[in-house]
Amino acid sequence: MASDDLLYGGNQLTAREAQDLAQLRNMDLSLLQPKENEIWSNQASRLNDQEAIALEENQIVSFEGSLTSNSGLYRFNVIPENGSGIYTIHLDKTLHSMLLRKNLLRKLGYKIPAIKYIKKVLVRFSSLEEREQFLKKDIPENTLGASERWVKKVDDLLLEVQDVAVTEPSETDFYNVALGVPTQTINSRTLRALVIPYSLSDLYESINKFSWISGKIDNKAVVLSHFTGNEFATTLEDAQWMLRRLNKLSREEIKQIIDGAYFPADVSAVLVEKLISRRNSLNKLFSEKIAALAFNHKITIGDSVKEGKLLEKDFPGYASRFAYGDAESPFEQLRFYLYAKIQSNVIDNAIAKFNTYLEGYDLQKTRSKFFQKQFEDGLNHFIQTGELLPIGIDTWHSPIASGQLILSRDIVLGNYLGTDNLVQLADTFGASVDLGAFLGIEGLGNGMSASVKATTSLVRTFSHVKPVKNLRESLKEPYKNMFVNLLKRSLREKYFSLSELKNSTESNDEKAKKIQQLLKEIDQYLDTGESLIMTDRLMPTAEVKLNFSTGLIGAGIGAGAGVTAIKRIHIYKKSPKVLQIYDDKGFVKNINLSFSITEFISLLRVSGQFDAGHYRMKSYMVNLSSDLEENPNFYANALGVYNVLKDKDFEILNSNMKPVQMEADFKDRSANFSLLFWKMKSIKGKTYYDITAKDGIKGRYFSVNKDFMSGVNAESFSKKMANYYLNQQTDGNVTISEDGDANPGDTFFGRSYTQSIRYESEVGEDHKFGHKFMSLSDSKQGWSLSPKKLKKMMNKVNLKFESSLFDVDQIDFEKLRLFRIGFHINLYDRGIERLNTIKRSEIETIEARYKQERGCQNLEEQDRNSAMCGDLSAVQFTLKRCQKTKNEEDLASCDVELLDDLFTYLEFKDFKNIIGENNLYIYGTMDGFRQHSEILNDTIYSNTVGKIGSKQWNGPLDVVRDLLGLSGGEFSGAWLRVGL
Numbered sequence: 006m007a008s009d010d011l012l013y014g015g016n017q018l019t020a021r022e023a024q025d026l027a028q029l030r031n032m033d034l035s036l037l038q039p040k041e042n043e044i045w046s047n048q049a050s051r052l053n054d055q056e057a058i059a060l061e062e063n064q065i066v067s068f069e070g071s072l073t074s075n076s077g078l079y080r081f082n083v084i085p086e087n088g089s090g091i092y093t094i095h096l097d098k099t100l101h102s103m104l105l106r107k108n109l110l111r112k113l114g115y116k117i118p119a120i121k122y123i124k125k126v127l128v129r130f131s132s133l134e135e136r137e138q139f140l141k142k143d144i145p146e147n148t149l150g151a152s153e154r155w156v157k158k159v160d161d162l163l164l165e166v167q168d169v170a171v172t173e174p175s176e177t178d179f180y181n182v183a184l185g186v187p188t189q190t191i192n193s194r195t196l197r198a199l200v201i202p203y204s205l206s207d208l209y210e211s212i213n214k215f216s217w218i219s220g221k222i223d224n225k226a227v228v229l230s231h232f233t234g235n236e237f238a239t240t241l242e243d244a245q246w247m248l249r250r251l252n253k254l255s256r257e258e259i260k261q262i263i264d265g266a267y268f269p270a271d272v273s274a275v276l277v278e279k280l281i282s283r284r285n286s287l288n289k290l291f292s293e294k295i296a297a298l299a300f301n302h303k304i305t306i307g308d309s310v311k312e313g314k315l316l317e318k319d320f321p322g323y324a325s326r327f328a329y330g331d332a333e334s335p336f337e338q339l340r341f342y343l344y345a346k347i348q349s350n351v352i353d354n355a356i357a358k359f360n361t362y363l364e365g366y367d368l369q370k371t372r373s374k375f376f377q378k379q380f381e382d383g384l385n386h387f388i389q390t391g392e393l394l395p396i397g398i399d400t401w402h403s404p405i406a407s408g409q410l411i412l413s414r415d416i417v418l419g420n421y422l423g424t425d426n427l428v429q430l431a432d433t434f435g436a437s438v439d440l441g442a443f444l445g446i447e448g449l450g451n452g453m454s455a456s457v458k459a460t461t462s463l464v465r466t467f468s469h470v471k472p473v474k475n476l477r478e479s480l481k482e483p484y485k486n487m488f489v490n491l492l493k494r495s496l497r498e499k500y501f502s503l504s505e506l507k508n509s510t511e512s513n514d515e516k517a518k519k520i521q522q523l524l525k526e527i528d529q530y531l532d533t534g535e536s537l538i539m540t541d542r543l544m545p546t547a548e549v550k551l552n553f554s555t556g557l558i559g560a561g562i563g564a565g566a567g568v569t570a571i572k573r574i575h576i577y578k579k580s581p582k583v584l585q586i587y588d589d590k591g592f593v594k595n596i597n598l599s600f601s602i603t604e605f606i607s608l609l610r611v612s613g614q615f616d617a618g619h620y621r622m623k624s625y626m627v628n629l630s631s632d633l634e635e636n637p638n639f640y641a642n643a644l645g646v647y648n649v650l651k652d653k654d655f656e657i658l659n660s661n662m663k664p665v666q667m668e669a670d671f672k673d674r675s676a677n678f679s680l681l682f683w684k685m686k687s688i689k690g691k692t693y694y695d696i697t698a699k700d701g702i703k704g705r706y707f708s709v710n711k712d713f714m715s716g717v718n719a720e721s722f723s724k725k726m727a728n729y730y731l732n733q734q735t736d737g738n739v740t741i742s743e744d745g746d747a748n749p750g751d752t753f754f755g756r757s758y759t760q761s762i763r764y765e766s767e768v769g770e771d772h773k774f775g776h777k778f779m780s781l782s783d784s785k786q787g788w789s790l791s792p793k794k795l796k797k798m799m800n801k802v803n804l805k806f807e808s809s810l811f812d813v814d815q816i817d818f819e820k821l822r823l824f825r826i827g828f829h830i831n832l833y834d835r836g837i838e839r840l841n842t843i844k845r846s847e848i849e850t851i852e853a854r855y856k857q858e859r860g861c862q863n864l865e866e867q868d869r870n871s872a873m874c875g876d877l878s879a880v881q882f883t884l885k886r887c888q889k890t891k892n893e894e895d896l897a898s899c900d901v902e903l904l905d906d907l908f909t910y911l912e913f914k915d916f917k918n919i920i921g922e923n924n925l926y927i928y929g930t931m932d933g934f935r936q937h938s939e940i941l942n943d944t945i946y947s948n949t950v951g952k953i954g955s956k957q958w959n960g961p962l963d964v965v966r967d968l969l970g971l972s973g974g975e976f977s978g979a980w981l982r983v984g985l
Contacts, residue, residue: 006020006021006024006192006238006240007020007023007024007027007034007240007242008020008023008034008039008192008193008194008197008240008242008243009023009192009193010039010040010042010192010193010194010195011023011034011037011038011039011040011194012037012038012039012040013026013032013037017040018037020192023037027242033242034240034242035241035242035243035245035246035249036246037246038246039193039194039195039246042193042195043116044115044116044180044182044195044196045114045115045116045195046114046116047114048114049111049112049113049114050111050114050115050116050117052111052117052119054119054120054121054122055121055122057119057121057173058092058119058121058171058172058173059088059090060085060088060092060121060123060126060171060173061123062123062124062125062126063125063126063127064085064087064088064126064127065085065086065087065127065128065129065163066083066084066085066086066092066094066126066127066128066129067083067084067086067128067129067130067131068081068082068083068128068129068130068131068135068139069081069082069083069084069091070082071143071147072093074147075184075185076147076149077097077098077099077147077148077149078095078096078097078147078148078184079095079096079097079143079144079147079148080093080094080095080096081093081094081139081143082094083126083128086129090173091173091174092171092172092173092174093171093172093173093174094126094128094166094169094170094171095120095169095170095171095172096144096147096148096155096166096169096324097148097170098148098149098150098154098209098210098324098325098326099208099209099210099232099325100168100169100170100324100325101266101267101268101323101325102206102208102209102210102232102266103120103170103183103184104120104122104170104265104266104267105206105208105262105263105266105268105276106183106202106203106206107120107183107266108261108262108263108265108266109202109205109206109262110182110183110199110202112254112258112262113202113247113250113251114250115182115183115195117181117182117183118172118175118181119172119173120170120171120172120181120183121170121171121172122169122170122171122267123169123170123171124167124168124322125165125166125167125322126165126166126169126171127163127164127165127166128163128164128166129162129163129164130162130163130164131162132162133162136159136162136164139152139164140152140156140159140164144156150324154168154324154325155167155168155169155324167322167323167324168322168323168324168325182196182199185232185233185235186199186233186235188234188235190238191235191236191237191238192238194243194246196237197237197238197239197240197243198239198243198244198246198247199237199247200229200231200237200239200244201229201239201244201247201248201251201287202247202251203229203231203232203233204219204220204229204230204231204283204287205219205251205280205283205284205287206280207219207230207231207232208276209232210325210326210327210329211326211327211328211329211939212272212275212276212279212315212327212328213314213315213328213329213817213938213939214329214939214940215276215279216279216283216815216817217279217282217283217286217302217313217814217815217817218282218283218286218812218814218815219283219284219286219287219290220286220287220290221290221812221946221947221948221949222290222948222949223928223946223948223949224926224949224952224953225949225951225952227244227290227291241291244291245291245293248287248288248291248293249293251284251287252284252288252293252295254284256277256281256298256299259277259280259281259284260273260277263276263277263280268327269320269323269327271306271309271310271315271317272315272320272327274304274306274310275304275310275313275315277300278300278301278302278304278313279300279313281298281299281300282300282302282814284298285297285298285300286812286814289809301313302814313817314817314937315327315328316328318330328939329939330939331937331938331939332935332938332939332940332941333474333475333941334822334934334935334936334941334942335428335473335474335475335476335934336428336476336822336823336934336936337936338476338477341476341477341479341480342416342476342753344476344480345415345416345476345479345480346415346416348414348480349413349414349415349416349742350741350742352412352413352414352487353413353740353742354738354739354740356410356411356412356413357740358738359410360407360408360409360410363407363408363409363410364407365404365405365406365407366403366404366405366406366407368403368405368443368445371401371403372401372445375399375401375445375447376447379396379399379447382394383396396448397448398446398447398448398449399446399447399448400444400445400446400447401444401445401447402442402443402444402445403442403443403445404441404442404443405439405440405441405442405443405458405460406439406440407438407439408436408437408438408439409436409437409438409439410436411433411434411435411436411437411464411466412433412434412435412487412488413431413432413433413487414430414431414432414433414482414484414487415430415431416428416429416430416431416473416476416479417429417430417431417470418747418751418752418823427472427823427934427942428472428473428823429470429471429472429473430470430471430473430479430482431468431469431470432468432469432470432482432486432487432489433466433467433468433469433487433489434466434467434468434487434488434489434490435464435465435466435467435540436464436465437462437463437464437465438462438463439460439461439462440460440461441458441459441460441461442458442459442460443456443457443458444456444457444458451553452553452554452555452556453551453552453553454551454552454554455549455550455551455552456549456550456552457547457548457549458546458547458548458549458550459545459546459547460545460546460547461543461544461545461546462542462543462544462545462546463541463542463543463544464540464541464542464544465540465541465542466538466539466540467489467490467492467493467537467538467539467540468489468536468537468538468539468540469486469489469492469531469535469536469537469538470535470536470538471532471534471535471536472534472535489537492530492531492537493537493539493650495530496527496530496531496537496650497647497650497651499523499526499527499530500527500643500644500646500647500650501643501644501647501651502523503520503523503524503639503640503643504640504641504643504644504647506519506520506640507640517631520631521631524629524631528581531576531578532578533578533579533580533581534578535577535578536575536576536577536578537575537576538573538574538575538576539573539574539653540571540572540573540980541571541572541573542569542570542571543568543569543570544567544568544569544570545567545568546565546566546567546568547565547566547567548563548564548565548566549563549564549565550562550563551563557604557605558602558603558604559602559603559604560600560601560602560603561599561600561601561603562598562599562600563597563598563599563600564596564597564598564599565596565597565599566594566595566596566597567594567595567597568592568593568594568595569591569592569593569595569618569981570591570592571589571590571591571592571620571980571981572589572590573587573589573590573980574586574587574588574589574649574653575587575589575975575980576646576649576650577972579626579970582628582629582630583626583627583628583629584627584629584646585624585625585626585627585970586624586625586627586646586649586658587622587623587624587625587975588622588623588624588625588655588664589620589621589622589623589975589980590620590621590622591618591619591620591621591978591980591981592618592619592620593616593617593618593619593981593982594616594617594618595614595615595616595617596614596615597612597613597614597615598612598613598614599611599612599613600612605729606725606726606728606729607679607725608680608681609679609680610677610678610679611676611677611678612676612677613674613675613676613677614673614674614675614676614983615672615673615674616671616672616673616674616675616982616983617671617672617673618670618671618981618982619668619669619670619671620668620669620671620978620981621666621667621668621669622666622667622668622669622971622975622976622978623655623664623665623666623667624664624665624666624667624969624970624971624975625655625658625662625664626662626970627642627645627646627658627662628642629642629643629646638661638662641657641660641661642658642661644657645657645658645661646658662699663699663700663701664699665696665697665698665699665969665970665971666696666697667694667695667696667697667971667976668694668695669692669693669694669695669978670692670693671690671691671692671693671978671982672690672691672692673688673689673690673982673983674688674689674690675687675688675689675983679745681722682717682718682719682721682722683715683716683717683718684714684715684716684717684718684745684749685713685714685715686712686713686714686715686985687711687712687713687714688710688711688712688983688984688985689709689710689711689712690708690709690710690982691707691708691709691894691898692707692708692710693705693706693707693768694706694707694708694962696965696969698968698969704767704965705767705768705769706765706766706767706768706961706962706965707765707766707768707774707894707897708763708764708765708766708962709763709764709897709898709901710761710762710763710764711761711762711763711901711902711905712759712760712761712762712985713759713760713761714748714749714757714758714759714760714985715757715758716748716749716750716755716756716757716758716787717749717755717756717757718745718747718749718752718755719752719753719754719755720743720752720753720754720755721743721744721745721747721749721752724741724742724743725743727741728740728741728743748786748985749787750785750786750787750788750825751786751823752788753788754787754788754789755787755788756785756786756787756788757785757786757787758784758785759782759783759784759785759786759827759985760781760782760783760784760905761780761781761782762779762780762781762782762901762904762905763779763780763901763960764777764778764779764897764898764900764901765777765778765779765960765961765962766778766897766961767961772893773893774893774897776834776955776957776961777833777834777837778831778832778833778834778837778955778957778959778960778961779831779832779836779837779840779900779901779904780829780830780831780832780959780960781829781830781904781905781908782827782828782829782830783827783828783829784825784826784827784828785798785824785825785826785827786823786824786825786826787823787824788822788823789820789821789822789823789824789936790820790821790824790826790933791819791820792816792818792819792820795816795821795824795826795931796813796816798826799811799813799816799826799929799931800813802826802828802929805913806828806913806927806950807913807914808948808950809948810828810927810928810929810947810948810949810950811929811931811947811948812947812948815931815945817938818935818936818937818938818940819936819937819938820935820936820937821931821933821934821935821936822933822934822936823933823934824931824932824933825930825931825932825933826929826930826931826932826933827929827930828927828928828929828930828947829927829928829929829930830908830925830926830927831925831926831927831953831954831958831959831960832904832920832924832925832954833924833926833953833954833955834954834955835921835923835924835954836920836921836924836925836954837900839919839920839921839924840900840903840904840907840920841887841888841896841900843884843919845881845884845885847919848877848880848881848884849877849881851877851911851915851919852875852876852877854875855874855875855877856869856874856875856876858875859873859874859875861873861874861875872910877910877911879906879910880903880906880907880910880911883899883902883903883906884903886899886902887899887900887902887903907919907920917950917951922950922951922952923951923952923954924951924954925950925951925952925954926949926950926951926952926953926954926958927949927950927951928946928947928948928949928950929946929947929948930944930945930946930947931944931945931947932944932945962976
């Protein structure tokens with residue numbers, strides 16, 4: 006609805022009249038002026054704050070009491086000892102931002118009461134109790150900062166308070182919009198339009214965290230950040246009106262505004278450039294056709310400012326911290342990552358050597374004995390008959406019986422055992438037993454041999470996974486912590502001690518002290534964000550192999566089948582007061598085929614696998630708050646956790662709370678291809694989820710996923726080469742651990758490209774699919790990326806979508822490590838309905854245009870009939886197949902293929918037109934550890950194209966996961982299923 010204070014023909018319009026004027030007479034409401042009022046006039050204010058308020062620097066005042074204020078701001082009244090009148094002093098970490106806002110608003114016509122900046126004032130208190138209340142309670146609780154920021158000198162009852170603003174209460178003052186607006190419905194342009202200057206100057210404290218751009222487009226609306234909690238209901242015309250007033254300010258006027266906010270000189274210099282850049286970005290967002298003001302993104306001032314970044318952190322005389330210093334990235338010093346990897350390999354080699362003593366049978370020795378006997382039989386035959394003994398097909402066999410100690414420590418990148426951290430330290434302790442039989446088949450001729458193997462493995466492991474914030478500190482982790490079963494035992498004892506306190510006869514204060522002490526000790530073993538995982542696996546497998554060797558080159562083909570049954574308990578410290586416990590069971594059957602070629606190392610490997618399985622998960626949210634009024638089940642919950650750790654017994658937890666329950670049936674098909682250091686992998690899967698919430702509400706869901714990944718794994722290839730030479734020099738006693746199945750993008754100096762397409766829907770009682778959702782995600786990830794390459798990648802995405810999806814001015818860091826940058830296309834019910842009603846004639850029309858535009862008429866027929874020349878037969882084929890499909894499950898799978906084909910073969914403008922811009926929602930994301938930045942790894946979100954078409958903006962399963970508080974790895978069964 007239009008604003009209700011607009012003037013037209015000298016008269017003030019109601020909101021309805023203004024709306025009718027715009028709709029019926031095509032009046033541009035942004036050209037109308039609002040009526041002047043108590044807070045705004047059409048002329049800039051020229052009030053001199055420093056002269057308007059009489060209180061002077063270093064003046065002694067007496068404390069007269071605190072005032073209620075917004076969070077982050079502390080106000081108190083004072084009276085000058087040698088003067089008259091009452092003044093209000095403001096303490097705020099963002100004080101200079103408020104002064105900046107005040108100056109800016111005055112230039113735009115707003116009437117702001119006098120606010121004087123004073124470097125230092127002396128405040129006298131009437132008693133020590135009043136002074137201590139001021140220092141230890143009033144300042145920290147209201148400003149959310151230490152009192153030492155403002156109070157630099159204490160002389161008995163007299164305090165020296167620095168970096169303050171002073172106002173003088175007056176009955177004639179209206180409310181001060183530099184401090185915010187009332188929390189009420191806002192209908193006037195003079196208030197609605199405030200969101201523009203508020204967003205432009207939305208500086209919290211650190212200038213380095215103050216972005217070079219302001220706002221973004223999301224869901225066909227401009228989203229602007231600001232310091233208030235208000236919903237401004239700003240119309241496009243309100244924003245345009247304010248922007249045009251803002252655009253009248255010159256660079257010199259912007260500099261004057263900043264100078265009057267009394268920032269340190271270096272901060273002011275950077276702020277001028279950033280404010281102008283943000284002014285330009287706002288004009289771009291609102292499509293204002295005005296020349297951009299020039300600014301210096303790489304401003305450098307001596308040693309204090311380098312390429313737009315403030316390096317100086319200490320500014321005497323200021324309470325604000327205009328720079329926080331760089332956030333500490335796990336990869337700030339790469340040598341510690343290498344040290345961690347070396348440590349891991351040393352441990353792996355020591356354990357591998359130990360495990361050689363646990364092998365009951367050596368297959369290589371058994372095979373050598375077979376050939377030795379075959380040679381001796383041949384020699385004896387020759388001596389007796391003078392003839393060579395024909396070598397035919399023969400077999401040898403051996404039982405398999407071995408044990409393994411499992412003890413490892415590693416730095417893991419990405420998902421691990423169903424956890425969702427970016428970088429984590431994983432300690433694992435356990436044991437395994439393998440029993441089975443091996444049959445070797447020799448004499449097949451031409452260097453060929455075969456084998457049949459059947460084994461059953463039983464594995465028990467205990468894993469402790471913790472997020473890594475500092476690699477140097479992770480290297481100091483005590484080695485005794487690798488024996489995770491001991492950690493489990495210690496936790497068990499602590500929780501038992503907690504539960505026993507219920508029956509203690511001690512006073513409540515003594516019990517409270519013991520509870521806090523035990524909780525602190527528990528945090529030492531399992532802190533927030535850490536996981537303890539106990540896993541049992543039973544894995545019977547059978548495989549057949551056919552091998553060929555010429556001595557240098559070897560090849561092999563194999564087929565196998567197996568079953569994996571898993572039972573595990575995942576204890577996750579979700580928050581300081583909440584322990585989340587997952588009780589998991591899973592079962593999967595698989596069939597696999599493989600082919601490989603080797604020459605010293607593996608050159609080529611191709612494999613395929615089919616999995617069908619089921620898993621069940623129960624999630625318990627265990628409240629361990631020690632506030633017995635809030636959490637009367639504290640002792641019972643502690644006893645329940647003890648029973649889980651001791652006997653894997655959930656009886657007490659089940660009596661205290663209802664768990665979230667989920668059962669899933671899945672089928673996955675995966676294919677792998679690797680050639681030297683290049684790797685490709687694809688997965689197609691279908692899953693049915695049956696979910697029961699704690700309140701008994703049930704839901705059934707269905708999903709289809711199609712994932713593809715390719716990349717360069719230089720780390721794995723280098724390790725293979727190194728292992729070959731190490732094997733030659735050490736007879737196989739020393740090796741370097743390698744994870745050839747890791748996503749190349751999660752490896753040292755690796756890169757990968759990933760495309761994921763998913764279909765999700767709710768399944769009704771009538772087995773019909775509803776609330777359908779599809780998503781196509783396209784991303785690149787890798788070890789590190791420079792700003793230059795990152796901007797090139799962002800521009801490439803922008804070019805593809807013919808819009809400014811990413812704004813390159815968001816890049817203000819030196820490098821992005823463990824990066825992932827990509828775009829996501831969401832389709833909702835209407836988009837999927839449109840997908841299923843596309844006519845073949847629509848595709849034929851586009852195909853004819855492509856063939857004409859791409860000028861392939863003079864090429865050979867086989868070249869003309871290519872996708873490059875506009876041939877869309879692949880799309881036509883998939884479209885035809887989908888239109889013939891009646892079964893909803895099969896149609897979902899076909900829709901995934903059709904979406905893939907349309908996006909691959911159509912230009913984006915045609916893709917958007919054929920689906921409908923309002924039927925899709927496109928956004929980009931950028932993740933990673935930022936090097937030399939005060940922001941560590943916050944996700945950067947792009948502008949968007951299209952419109953969200955459902956309350957479940959990212960699909961029904963995403964909503965379910967969030968509502969039930971389940972981790973992505975647990976929900977998807979990443980601990981059981983194959984993944985990229």
